[in-house]
Amino acid sequence: MSNNKNDISTDGLTFLEDGEVLYDDLYLLSETDEKGIVEYASDSFLKIANMNREDLIGQPHNVVRHPDMPRAAFKSLWDDVQSKGFWTGYVKNARKGGGHYWVYATVLRSVDKSGNTKYVSIRIKPSREDIKKALELYATLD
Numbered sequence: 133m134s135n136n137k138n139d140i141s142t143d144g145l146t147f148l149e150d151g152e153v154l155y156d157d158l159y160l161l162s163e164t165d166e167k168g169i170v171e172y173a174s175d176s177f178l179k180i181a182n183m184n185r186e187d188l189i190g191q192p193h194n195v196v197r198h199p200d201m202p203r204a205a206f207k208s209l210w211d212d213v214q215s216k217g218f219w220t221g222y223v224k225n226a227r228k229g230g231g232h233y234w235v236y237a238t239v240l241r242s243v244d245k246s247g248n249t250k251y252v253s254i255r256i257k258p259s260r261e262d263i264k265k266a267l268e269l270y271a272t273l274d
């Protein structure tokens with residue numbers, strides 16, 4: 133948590149001066165079809181993303197992508213969920229209207245009743261130390 137007197141807290145969100153947004157929610161959920169088109173998002177995810185359902189549902193999940201994220205991270209996400217059925221990693225997402233937030237995401241593959249492949253991402257809040265390590269790693273990746 134931050135202690136800067138200029139940080140603003142409202143509705144479980146804290147807005148830091150550098151654009152990072154911290155959140156109180158325990159987890160942020162979304163679900164996609166096999167192509168990564170969003171089919172479900174939890175209220176907690178919509179809140180931190182600053183989006184309405186219409187902004188996200190039916191859209192490719194890269195609508196929340198932050199340009200600082202290396203392509204290699206998403207290549208490993210898709211390679212792993214398709215081959216092993218899961219991926220875990222740190223993701224910096226862009227907030228609609230400006231700002232960003234970090235998550236530690238676990239992405240899982242599942243199959244619905246009709247036999248269609250789905251992917252679900254369960255995101256929790258990473259520690260400051262984890263974010264620092266992710267930044268160091270991502271600085272070395274394409």
Ligand SMILES: Cc1cc2nc3c(=O)[nH]c(=O)nc-3n(C[C@H](O)[C@H](O)[C@H](O)COP(=O)(O)O)c2cc1C
Binds near residue numbers: 192223
């Ligand atoms: C279930 C699921 C959740 C995802 N969540 C995110 C996310 O929160 N942020 C993000 O940038 N990409 C997320 N992705 C990856 C995107 O589908 C996409 O690969 C990524 O944003 C990079 O965009 P690009 O593939 O167009 O380069 C998710 C994918 C899946 C399957």
